[in-house]
Amino acid sequence: xxxxxxxxxxxxxxxxxxxxxxxxxxxxxxxxxxxxxxxxxxxxxxxxxxxxxxxxxxxxxxxxxxxxxxxxxxxxxxxxxxxxxxxxxxxxxxxxxxxxxxxxxxxxxxxxxxxxxxxxxxxxxxxxxxxxxxxxxxxxxxxxxxxxxxxxxxxxxxxxxxxxxxxxxxxxxxxxxxxxxxxxxxxxxxx
Numbered sequence: 450x451x452x453x454x455x456x457x458x459x460x461x462x463x464x465x466x467x468x469x470x471x472x473x474x475x476x477x478x479x480x481x482x483x484x485x486x487x488x489x490x491x492x493x494x495x496x497x498x499x500x501x502x503x504x505x506x507x508x509x510x511x512x513x514x515x516x517x518x519x520x521x522x523x524x525x526x527x528x529x530x531x532x533x534x535x536x537x538x539x540x541x542x543x544x545x546x547x548x549x550x551x552x553x554x555x556x557x558x559x560x561x562x563x564x565x566x567x568x569x570x571x572x573x574x575x576x577x578x579x580x581x582x583x584x585x586x587x588x589x590x591x592x593x594x595x596x597x598x599x600x601x602x603x604x605x606x607x608x609x610x611x612x613x614x615x616x617x618x619x620x621x622x623x624x625x626x627x628x629x630x631x632x633x634x635x636x637x638x639x640x
Contacts, residue, residue, distance in 0.1 A: 450567055451594040452508065453500060453574040454584050456611060457484040459601050463608035464581055467601075472516065473609070480605045487601055487631040496627070496635050500597050504573030507532075508564070511541040513579035518550045538567065538575065540583050561590040568592065581611055588640070589617050595639050596621070602632040 457467040466472040467484035474481065487493070509517070514537065521529040537553045539546070544557040556563040564587055567575060577584060577593075587593050598611075621638040628634050 450506070450570055450572045451574050452564060452568060452577065452587065452592055453505075454577045454588075454593055454596040454598075455497065455500065456578065456581075456584075456596075457599045457601060458611050459483065459603050459605045459608075461604045461606065462610040462612060463605045464579065464611045465609035469520070472520075473512075475609070476607075478608050480608060483603055483605060484599070484601050487599075487629070487633045490629045490631045490633065492627070492629040493599060493633065493635065496597070500574075500595075500637075501576050502573045505576050506536040506538060506572070506574075508538045508567075508575040508577045508580070508583070509540070510580035510583035511539055511543075511546055513583075514539045514548070514553070517579070522550065538564075540564075540580070540586075561587055561592050564592045565590075568594075581609055584611065585613075585616055588619050591640065593640060595624075595637060598636050598638065600634040600636060 456464050458464050465478050466481035468482065470481040472481045518532055521532050533551050535552060538556050539548055539553055540556045540560040542557065546555055548555055619640060621640055623636060624639050625637040626634060
């Protein structure tokens, strides 16, 4: 299996709350939903479909799992069914974390080692969406195969960033890029 990170980020690296106004208001974040208009661009949906493939599992941090599944199970629709039917691995520092949705498996303890073991198994992609803390724990340990970043033409000035001042150096190669009609740069990087 390959670990594929898929994230919307602002030009200044913020990944917090791209989808909806109330998605993640931690630390008084008030820009929720900042990627909504551009994310509706058909080019982004097509690129996501190609990247993720038909055979994939989700790999979430606990907070992203709770938010995404909680939201879509409340809202309903086809995305709800897809989320519930797809296998989900959930990283949490708490070994007693309750995972209420179907097809969910907890990864606790040494999460990078657990992900390394999953990468040895046959199959498609392990897709990480959101989950900044998880990404920051995996990338420097060589447990990310590809980052597909949708870089939006907006500067938010505040919010949780994909990478921060305490993260170590990781060299990446740009292997593909394209720009959508809404100005989003879709960039694929590999370590």
